[in-house]
Amino acid sequence: MDNMTLIAIASIVTAGLTIALGSIGPALGEGRAVATALSSLAQQPDAATTITRTLFVGLAMIESIAIYCFVVSMILIFANPFWNHVIAQTAEK
Amino acid sequence: MRLSPDEMIFWQHGFLKLNGTIVFTWGLMLVLAVGSKLITRKLSTDLKRSRWENLLEIVVTGIEKQIEDVGLRHPKRYIGFLGTLFLFVALASLCTVIPGYEPPTGSLSTTAALALCVLVAVPFFGIEEQGLGGYLKSYVEPTVIMLPFNIISELSRTLALAVRLFGNMMSWTMILAILLTITPFIFPIVMSALGLLTGMVQAYIFSILAAVYIAAATRGRKSKPEPDAKH
Numbered sequence: 001m002d003n004m005t006l007i008a009i010a011s012i013v014t015a016g017l018t019i020a021l022g023s024i025g026p027a028l029g030e031g032r033a034v035a036t037a038l039s040s041l042a043q044q045p046d047a048a049t050t051i052t053r054t055l056f057v058g059l060a061m062i063e064s065i066a067i068y069c070f071v072v073s074m075i076l077i078f079a080n081p082f083w084n085h086v087i088a089q090t091a092e093k
Numbered sequence: 094m095r096l097s098p099d100e101m102i103f104w105q106h107g108f109l110k111l112n113g114t115i116v117f118t119w120g121l122m123l124v125l126a127v128g129s130k131l132i133t134r135k136l137s138t139d140l141k142r143s144r145w146e147n148l149l150e151i152v153v154t155g156i157e158k159q160i161e162d163v164g165l166r167h168p169k170r171y172i173g174f175l176g177t178l179f180l181f182v183a184l185a186s187l188c189t190v191i192p193g194y195e196p197p198t199g200s201l202s203t204t205a206a207l208a209l210c211v212l213v214a215v216p217f218f219g220i221e222e223q224g225l226g227g228y229l230k231s232y233v234e235p236t237v238i239m240l241p242f243n244i245i246s247e248l249s250r251t252l253a254l255a256v257r258l259f260g261n262m263m264s265w266t267m268i269l270a271i272l273l274t275i276t277p278f279i280f281p282i283v284m285s286a287l288g289l290l291t292g293m294v295q296a297y298i299f300s301i302l303a304a305v306y307i308a309a310a311t312r313g314r315k316s317k318p319e320p321d322a323k324h
Contacts, residue, residue: 056294060302064257067261068256070264071264074267
């Protein structure tokens with residue numbers, strides 16, 4: 001296998017794996033966060049605004065991990081420097 | 094496949110490039126500045142007021158109440174900075190209903206600039222409230238060993254702010270573009286509505302996190318009942 005094929009395979013497989021594995025953790029974390037928020041809302045309904053706001057802030061923090069994985073995966077597919085380098089090399093030939 | 098509005102070039106003269114990010118950012122600034130100037134030309138305190146003035150008052154009092162809830166004691170000092178952050182990011186994602194428009198926050202340069210503004214504003218407000226010595230002392234709390242960790246946490250919070258906003262905005266525009274090539278009509282519209290919702294939530298999150306960081310800096314890092322949003 002030459003360089004080009006190897007880089008293509010590695011990029012595609014890694015992009016898929018990154019987003020697949022990277023969304024498991026945040027999804028589980030967000031599920032737990034929402035569950036706890038709902039049970040504390042049921043226990044103290046008059047603290048609803050504080051709980052909701054804290055829930056949203058916490059969810060955004062957890063979500064950002066999944067966003068990091070997504071950004072890496074997008075870079076591998078669309079703005080891959082190794083792929084661009086190899087394409088430029090074959091275009092020169 | 095376009096990764097950011099940086100690549101939409103409208104006009105180029107050698108070194109200077111007028112790309113989509115700059116054009117859309119200036120467009121948003123124009124709308125915000127001219128709009129608010131026009132609406133606040135004749136303010137009235139009695140019951141008869143124009144609809145636009147009512148809208149602005151709802152927005153401003155809402156933001157002020159949120160800032161107060163976070164724990165900042167004089168919201169009028171901070172509402173200029175925090176309110177502008179919220180309005181800019183919210184308007185940037187709201188205008189995606191206009192065809193041909195790409196949100197400038199979908200480019201890492203814009204979000205990095207906003208995060209750098211927050212990075213500069215936190216020590217500024219902290220020193221204004223506690224004095225230079227008091228603010229610097231908060232870095233060595235609870236012990237001196239925590240000094241590098243506190244500095245690292247400041248920098249990583251800024252990075253997280255920038256990448257979170259960029260990732261959210263960029264991913265929605267990209268999902269929409271990909272969906273438009275696969276499924277025709279209805280599904281991309283539903284996804285674009287979801288993208289609008291996410292944009293609003295991200296605007297709220299950005300300004301609330303900035304408010305929490307400023308509250309941490311102006312109150313000292315000792316007793317904080319609010320969510321300590323350190324990464």
